[in-house]
Amino acid sequence: MASLPDLLPDPLPLPTHKLNLELRHHPKKGRGVFASQPLPRNLLLDVSPILLFPHPEYEAHGRHTRLDHYTYRWPGGFALALGLGSMFSHARDPNVGFIRDVEQSVIRYVTLREVREGEELCISYGEKVWFEEAESDDADGDEGECQRRAEESEPETEDTVFARMRLGEESDEK
Numbered sequence: 379m380a381s382l383p384d385l386l387p388d389p390l391p392l393p394t395h396k397l398n399l400e401l402r403h404h405p406k407k408g409r410g411v412f413a414s415q416p417l418p419r420n421l422l423l424d425v426s427p428i429l430l431f432p433h434p435e436y437e438a439h440g441r442h443t444r445l446d447h448y449t450y451r452w453p454g455g456f457a458l459a460l461g462l463g464s465m466f467s468h469a470r471d472p473n474v475g476f477i478r479d480v481e482q483s484v485i486r487y488v489t490l491r492e493v494r495e496g497e498e499l500c501i502s503y504g505e506k507v508w509f510e511e512a513e514s515d516d517a518d519g520d521e522g523e524c525q526r527r528a529e530e531s532e533p534e535t536e537d538t539v540f541a542r543m544r545l546g547e548e549s550d551e552k
């Protein structure tokens with residue numbers, strides 16, 4: 379996950395996005411989404427359409443490929459978030475929550491608290507992840523941090539609880 383072709387610019391600005399965000403490469407995490415501007419809490423960051431792989435097709439093919447690092451559990455199969463949705467790194471204390479909208483076949487990503495300029499935007503993939511979690515001070519120090527120090531975090535309330543909708547919450551596999 380860590381390799382990035384030499385010719386790709388890093389960081390890569392996302393000028394067509396309405397917010398000032400960019401993709402940055404981390405040696406252990408691979409690419410992730412960073413805020414290039416301060417963001418308020420409860421801000422809709424992205425509405426990512428999903429591509430659904432029905433169970434039989436996924437079990438026969440997708441499960442055995444890199445796709446399996448990206449998919450969300452979804453009624454009827456597994457879903458790949460198109461666009462920014464597939465680029466968010468994992469954090470145990472995420473600053474972004476996601477809501478699966480099954481009817482519209484999209485996932486909405488919303489900030490759970492204020493985000494500083496330069497902070498990484500992370501969701502929670504769940505309790506059990508399938509990779510060795512990179513420490514926030516591995517490479518970028520504070521710049522790569524998804525988590526604020528506890529004293530700076532807002533207390534969890536009912537409207538932040540959707541961050542607990544884990545990627546693969548119904549499964550032991552993810």
Ligand SMILES: C[S@@+](CC[C@H](N)C(=O)[O-])C[C@H]1O[C@@H](n2cnc3c(N)ncnc32)[C@H](O)[C@@H]1O
Nearest residue numbers: 379407408409447448464465467468509511512
């Ligand atoms: C949904 S993808 C995220 C985008 C990915 N980083 C990329 O460059 O395409 C999930 C993968 O990112 C990596 N990853 C995400 N969060 C991580 C973390 N906190 N520590 C280490 N690796 C992480 C893992 O390799 C994981 O399988």
